[in-house]
Amino acid sequence: MATMDDGTRTTFLGEVKSAVSTRAALLVIGVLGLMAAFITSYTGAFHHPKPTDVPLAVVAPAQVSGELVRKLGQLPGSPLAPRAVPSEAAAVHQIENREIDAALIVEVSGSTDRLLVASGGGASLSQAVEAVVGAAEKAQQRTVRTVDVAPAAHGDGRSLSSFYLVVGWCVGGYLCAAILAISAGARPSNGQRAVIRLAVLALYAIAAGLVGAIIVGPVLDALPGSLFGLWGLGALTVFAVGATTLAFQGLLGIIGIGLAILVIVVLGNPSAGGAYPYPLLPPFWRAIGPALPPGAGTWAARSLAYFRGNAMTGPLLVLSAWAAGGALLTLTLAVFRSRREGSGGRPRRRARPAGRPPAPTD
Incomplete structure (x- = not known):
């Protein structure tokens, strides 16, 4: 038994319930499942690579x-x-x-x-x-x-720089979106706030794309290719991942961040063709990789660096689809939520006339 400040006594179970809410417990269980999925996905993709077709x-x-x-x-x-x-x-x-x-x-x-x-x-x-x-x-x-006939650059050990560059862009994208959500509610309260968040994300994506391209290019000399091409690819990748994260948050609240990690990190990174290109991956990861932002970004970065920008149409369309779909869903959910609350889904406080004192409360 424990004694509270007001002199009443409570059980240990009561203390546990007070310290860890039901919502927090469910989130912890979700994190455990996410961890298990992470281990399964990476181990499943990489534990026995072999060439196929x-x-x-x-x-x-x-x-x-x-x-x-x-x-x-x-x-x-x-x-x-x-x-x-x-x-x-x-x-x-x-x-x-x-x-x-x-x-x-x-x-x-x-x-x-x-x-x-x-x-x-x-x-x-x-x-x-x-x-x-x-x-x-x-x-x-x-x-x-x-x-x-297309060797990796001297500073690009095992041609992994493009993969790590895209992973960094993806991490930046969903972290930026998560911060925007945490700062003022995961679900935008109206369409205007959603537009502002997407605009901030777009500015961040432009900056992040440039920073990444400069680091792997002029600074480290790790990846050849057009600086402006990599900059544009980085901006699109960051915005695609960030907009998708905002959409998931608008749909599920804080749980949407976990869903973004599941799609981008747990499923997207091991299937991206970075450490092991697609023909070395098991069928499941080989199938989903090209359709997810990390895979599309890695393929496009390597095309820019070593293949004169060839075979980029498909990956760019994939990234554009994630970017446009995420932005559209974010806006749609915000407008729908705003209209629902305005039509009685959640009561709004009526403005008090000037000079009238507030009504007494119980």
Whole structure:
């Protein structure tokens, strides 16, 4: 038993209920579930990476091309998705446009073939393809020499800088939105407040995109590519994540922040193709990755850095959809809530005429 300040006594259970409200207990349980999802998602995505259906071009004489493509396509576990390509120039063009991840060039005049890879798109994927093709070539009493046609920059270890850059932008986006919500209520009380929050978020996104691009570019020399291109990509990524977080908060209140973390961090980061590009991920993560902001941002950042901005239309559309959808939902929820409260959903205080004293209270 404990004694309160007014002299009354209360039980230990009463003290617990006073210290931890039911709402707080439910939030703690939700955090526990979020932690379990985090561990499951990251471990599930990364614990056993293996190549599956990696797009591979095969350049070989017509008399052997078909048979070679067939044999490579029938390797155990289906690590490769080979296709015949008429020339080395065509294969390089497809690599630069990110249509394929590697190309095997058969040298008819010798026993050593060449494997063209692009480590700028993911060093782990290039190494995995090299191991698979090397083993297949060895079985045919041939050797293979690897040529990197889009190598990662010297300061971009294992081509991870683009991934970490996008992760930083995403963190900044949902933290900014969370702060805007915590400062004056998770659900905007009216459309005007929602517009103001989105405007502040847009200004923040512009600044965050520039800061990130400068850090990985001129400051650290970690990522090549257009500074203005990365700036624009960063601004779009930050706003997309922030607007989505504001929308979730408008829908669910403070719980919306947890939902944003679930979508962006728990599901989005391990499926982004950063540490392990899509062909190395399990089917679930490979399927959702391109549709989430971290995956779209990482793909676009690598395209800007190493592939002359090719194959960016899809990722930019994904980011734009999250940005527009989040902003529209935020505004819609705020206006709906304002109208509901104004129409009797929550009583408003009537203005007291000037000079009249307030009514007495019980």
